[in-house]
């Protein structure tokens with residue numbers, strides 16, 4: 001385990017307290033509250049994955065509790081099916097509804113996504129209240145309690161153990177998931193945009209995965225709620241509860257699984273206290289706790305964005321570094337292209353934006369073992385050409401091929417899979433993840449384990465290989481000593497190198513570097529040039545866009561010069577330096 005001893009003793013203490021609590025002379029009211037906290041924690045854990053980690057805000061999770069609760073309520077009361085048999089069915093119902101809803105919702109961007117979840121959160125609540133079979137607004141009563149043999153979990157203190165067993169198992173499962181290849185892909189969603197696709201992550205699939213998982217944990221909460229209350233109606237599955245669940249995840253710390261339990265505890269205890277004392281204090285029985293919650297949410301977003309769990313973690317910092325297994329099996333490598341063979345071939349590539357011709361029938365080639373520089377003044381079309389090669393932009397006409405295979409029309413993820421890895425002009429790292437994890441993300445496509453294996457920790461062998469590969473690439477670029485640091489701690493020069501290591505983790509045939517020297521100091525530029533030469537000597541082919549002429553001239557084998565979208569010269573740096581068109585257009589006094 002990754003815990004240091006302080007954290008371990010804290011966790012063990014909390015677990016023992018949780019286990020003995022119902023045996024102590026605690027008022028039943030507190031046990032009921034703890035049961036409610038447990039059930040809410042399950043929804044909040046799903047929201048931590050969805051919102052905190054994946055960056056997809058949902059107000060509609062209470063509706064999924066409703067699907068879980070109503071599924072078991074109908075099946076147990078109308079058809080007499082055992083609650084244990086309805087458990088997988090309730091979870092499947094959560095997944096089944098999350099899938100199409102997710103397919104529509106996760107494609108929404110910006111504020112449309114939370115608005116979308118708000119819309120279905122409200123719609124589903126009203127729908128539940130209109131269906132005769134579900135008892136309309138009166139709901140369904142007479143739901144049987146859970147039982148094992150002759151023992152029926154009727155009392156609050158007996159179902160307490162069932163609820164908290166599920167909570168702890170779900171939290172461990174979520175933690176396992178986050179600490180895996182699939183978890184890294186989900187965490188990469190926060191980076192936003194197409195960047196994760198460029199290092200091989202299927203963004204839509206990662207979003208759907210986390211959406212379905214959040215739906216399933218909420219359905220589990222609903223199933224437990226139905227058998228605890230033994231009567232349900234639509235009220236607890238409405239939008240008010242949806243907002244409250246989101247508040248729990250945010251208060252606890254949207255990115256922390258155990259923070260979900262902490263957040264659920266704080267919100268529900270506070271709600272209880274407010275409901276009890278607020279009416280006496282202000283002389284009215286209206287729902288003023290919602291106002292207090294609103295203020296609390298604003299304060300937390302303002303002053304403690306990482307939530308309150310982050311404060312607790314700071315009191316018990318982790319000391320351990322990530323262990324890299326020396327005997328982890330090596331990942332499969334792609335065969336190296338023969339020196340001098342054609343890799344990237346751009347033929348009559350054209351890109352227009354309205355009336356503007358950004359890339360004007362440009363043709364050039366990158367052959368194996370070369371460093372090719374793509375240069376030109378501002379607005380010459382360099383980045384657009386880069387995007388045409390990597391699939392970030394589509395060609396208006398012309399073709400791009402890689403080792404004889406057409407790339408036109410393929411997705412950035414597919415193109416990465418062919419062996420073309422890229423870095424970005426504005427680095428796209430995940431600052432909260434360690435340097436090692438950022439690099440391991442680059443090896444995403446070289447692993448295959450899915451959600452189930454990750455949750456059950458059956459992918460440890462593959463994970464060890466992925467991390468060992470990331471560590472090897474970090475050593476290769478000279479960042480080995482930083483592997484356990486948060487990537488956000490690195491200086492710009494190191495971040496650019498980190499992006500190169502992440503690209504190398506894909507085991508690429510060609511590296512595409514977008515202005516790798518931009519913003520670097522002279523010493524850093526020299527180190528970068530040394531690294532790129534070393535990579536070339538190891539057989540790596542590189543295409544780079546660069547502004548810094550002295551950096552490019554001393555480094556590349558071949559130069560391609562663009563001006564106003566048109567190729568005006570190409571050849572060796574010495575030839576290009578003498579070319580009058582280039583001198584006029586770009587190099588000027590530098591040449």
Ligand SMILES: Nc1ncnc2c1ncn2[C@@H]1O[C@H](COP(=O)(O)OP(=O)(O)OP(=O)(O)O)[C@@H](O)[C@H]1O
Nearest residue numbers: 353356357358376377378379380381382383384385
């Ligand atoms: N998405 C877009 N929509 C409209 N015009 C665009 C778009 N992307 C680029 N352009 C235009 O295409 C031309 C080429 O831009 P591009 O970014 O490829 O040039 P560049 O050589 O990379 O410049 P820089 O060195 O400043 O990054 C510019 O005139 C730019 O304004």
